Amino acid sequence: MRNIQIGNLKKTTTELIMGTDYFTPEIMDTVTEVLENYIHIGGNIIDTAFVYTGGKSEQAIGIWMEENKRRDDVLLLTKGGHPTKEGSQINKQAIDEELKISLERLRTDYVELYALHRDDPSVHVGEILEILNEHVEAGRIGTFGGSNWSIKRLQEANDYAENHGLVGFSFSSPNLSLAKAQSPYWPDCVSVDDSILAWHEKSNLPLLSWSSQARGFFTGRFTPEDRSNEDLVRVFYNDANWERYRRAEQLAKEKNVETIQISLAYVLNQSFPTAAIIGPQNHTEMLSCRDATEIALSEDEIRWLDLRTT
Numbered sequence: 001m002r003n004i005q006i007g008n009l010k011k012t013t014t015e016l017i018m019g020t021d022y023f024t025p026e027i028m029d030t031v032t033e034v035l036e037n038y039i040h041i042g043g044n045i046i047d048t049a050f051v052y053t054g055g056k057s058e059q060a061i062g063i064w065m066e067e068n069k070r071r072d073d074v075l076l077l078t079k080g081g082h083p084t085k086e087g088s089q090i091n092k093q094a095i096d097e098e099l100k101i102s103l104e105r106l107r108t109d110y111v112e113l114y115a116l117h118r119d120d121p122s123v124h125v126g127e128i129l130e131i132l133n134e135h136v137e138a139g140r141i142g143t144f145g146g147s148n149w150s151i152k153r154l155q156e157a158n159d160y161a162e163n164h165g166l167v168g169f170s171f172s173s174p175n176l177s178l179a180k181a182q183s184p185y186w187p188d189c190v191s192v193d194d195s196i197l198a199w200h201e202k203s204n205l206p207l208l209s210w211s212s213q214a215r216g217f218f219t220g221r222f223t224p225e226d227r228s229n230e231d232l233v234r235v236f237y238n239d240a241n242w243e244r245y246r247r248a249e250q251l252a253k254e255k256n257v258e259t260i261q262i263s264l265a266y267v268l269n270q271s272f273p274t275a276a277i278i279g280p281q282n283h284t285e286m287l288s289c290r291d292a293t294e295i296a297l298s299e300d301e302i303r304w305l306d307l308r309t310t
Contacts, residue, residue, distance in 0.1 A: 007170030
């Protein structure tokens with residue numbers, strides 16, 4: 001499995017990141033099995049967030065690390081700053097308080113990676129950078145990035161950081177998948193389009209993709225006629241994405257792999273550093289993800305899958 005360098009972290013991160021948005025302490029047997037299987041295939045980074053399962057995801061990870069003495073075996077990525085019914089949480093008080101609670105839940109005094117789950121464009125990037133740099137200097141986070149941030153704001157923040165002697169954003173975490181979202185998954189979330197792709201190719205900023213396998217679109221369980229999954233229909237059902245599915249299926253047959261593996265390989269074979277947040281819930285699915293990391297796609301194949309060539 002390929003490793004990528006993010007910011008100035010001492011350890012590199014694996015290109016597969018374990019997603020945990022369904023973890024709770026009530027299913028610790030499942031949590032333990034999934035995380036141990038993930039480590040077994042060579043993975044080393046776990047993704048969670050302050051809001052996942054009402055905080056129970058972080059709690060379950062903390063229990064697992066403590067009971068199995070796994071803290072030194074993994075890198076942690078947690079997120080804060082998701083808006084609440086009270087409004088934006090992109091301010092010093094909210095970020096400080098959420099990070100404090102996240103660390104308590106995770107039973108650790110630091111996380112290697114931290115991301116702001118959403119942006120608030122009304123807050124100047126300089127103010128945000130000062131808050132995050134304070135936590136870096138205090139050792140509570142190793143490096144930070146933006147989840148669902150626009151490239152305009154990322155560039156603005158990193159220009160400000162460079163001009164003011166601050167640490168800037170070292171990664172971005174939007175949705176990148178072979179199937180292109182025609183409607184946002186959730187309010188204010190960002191899916192990669194041609195302009196975002198071009199910006200990452202130019203900046204070389206690492207991209208950590210959520211819903212990297214398009215929420216099961218490429219599993220073969222769905223057809224254009226089956227409209228039972230309303231969210232999948234709303235986000236992905238269009239002629240262009242079904243053509244991408246057909247091409248992925250064709251290439252999978254040529255390479256003797258699964259269609260879903262081609263969709264994951266698409267994310268991992270970009271020309272800039274990428275990693276994919278995955279959600280396998282059993283050993284077979286975990287091995288499928290691992291095997292997808294061994295699939296090499298050429299630039300021509302990427303462009304063909306993406307409908308940029310015929």
